[in-house]
Amino acid sequence: MEPMDPVHSTATLLLIAAAAVALLLLLIMKVRLHAFLSLVLVSLVTAIAAGIPLGDVPAALALGFNATLGSVALLVGFGVMLGRLLETTGGAQVLADTLIGRFGENRAPFALGVAALLFGFPIFFDAGLVVFLPIILTVARRFGGSVLYYALPAAGGFAAMHALVPPHPGPVAAGVSLGGDIGLILLVGVPTAVISWYVGVMLVSRFLGARVAVDVPAALFGELNGGVAEEDERSPREAPSFGVVLALLLMPMLLISLNTVLTTLVEAGAVAEGNAVVDFLRLLGNTPVALLITLLVAIAVLGRPSGSLANTTRILDQALGPICSVILITGAGGMFGGVLRASGIGTALTGSLADVGLPLLVQAFVIATALRVAQGSATVALTTTAGLIAESVADAGLDGFHIALLVMAIAAGATVLSHVNDSGFWLVSRFFGMDEKTTLKTWTVMETTLGLSAFALAGMAWGVAAAVG
DSSP states (O other): OOOOOOSSOHHHHHHHHHHHHHHHHIIIIIIOOOHHHHHHHHHHHHHHHTTOOGGGHHHHHHHHHHHHHHHHHHHHHHHHHHHHHHHHTTHHHHHHHHHHHHHOGGGHHHHHHHHHHHHTTTSOHHHHHHHHHHHHHHHHHHHOSOTHHHHHHHHHHHHHHHHHSTTSHHHHHHHHHTTOOHHHHHHHHHHHHHHHHIIIIIHHHHHHHHHOOOOOOOTTTOOOTTTOOOTTTOOGGGOOOHHHHHHHHHHHHHHHHHHHHHHHHHHHTSSOTTOHHHHHHHHHTSHHHHHHHHHHHHHHHHTGGGOSHHHHHHHHHHHHGGGHHHHHHHHHHHHHHHHHHHTTHHHHHHHHHTTSOOOHHHHHHHHHHHHHHHHOOHHHHHHHHHHHHHHHHHHHTOOHHHHHHHHHHHHHHTTSOOOTTOHHHHHHHHHTTOOHHHHIIIIIHHHHHHHHHHHHHHHHHHHHHHHHO
């Protein structure tokens, strides 16, 4: 559903958006209405208030909900089942022990973050987080303290790579819209992501972890009785080796990377489009398919020591029940963001900022930030902002390096201020057992410092290039 022609003025639409977010926070944090019900109710009220024709309101609600579930539900389901197998068979403990042994106990959060940066190169934020979840929780359970010490560096690593580095769709689409060189954007994006992760995530997570105590949740993977599952699910001698666990984690990354490389070759014309073998390999690298294949391999490799296939099925079934709420709330968050887009609120917001006379780099950041706040999706904010400033970029005649810095600035704006209309906000909230207020004080703050760090790096590089030039 394309954004409709607004029936209200820009000022009115912005007031509606602000009132919708305020009402949502009030219902969730003060009234204590369930987040799923609150999101659906506010989405409905916002659609009507914004002037969407009453006959089109159901379609507007369903579009964002369905689109979000279509991209998240399979990833979360397959990822949590894989995580449950890793947890109950001792694989997560083996990986955690090895990582801590290599980096040391004091650097456990750093080790998790570095691993997330590496694995986050080919894999989307949602998929990476659900695959890594049992490892994060196992390490946090072992060393104690607030789970934020361990969760934020890893989640922030996936977020940084997803927003800033090709082949993720946001920076790729923005680079194409601006006429940039994807290879150069990659070369600029990787150090920007790593440095901004360390400054805006790693250091900030230490500050937040020391001030906000969040217990390690056990609901997603069952009570582990101090880190040891029930005897019929695993025993110490049945724990898989580090190599097996690492291979299972790398398998979806490699399959997805294969898909990315082949897609790039096809788009560049180096490989003929329509080749049956290439299309089959690309299918294997589709994110849900890659996770499904990995899960089936994990069942074969990890399930055998746990006994019969029926026992393995019981383990997987136990993993699915607790995540129903996560999936529904995430879908409802997508519904709210979809209503904001369909109503024209996002367009009104960017239109009001496009002609304020700011420098191009600052304008890119501000517009992306406004879009991020208005509709939640970082990818949508990236692609839409790039389209809005593309003409100005072409008129300025910028070289590839400056275009890459513009993409970084857009990505930075598309990262900050994650809140209740962002599906990632709800994944982090529910996976790590935080209420909405705590998530705003931690995840939202960390996403903002991550984005501001990336923007600062882009600004410094822009200034240095101007001085040298």
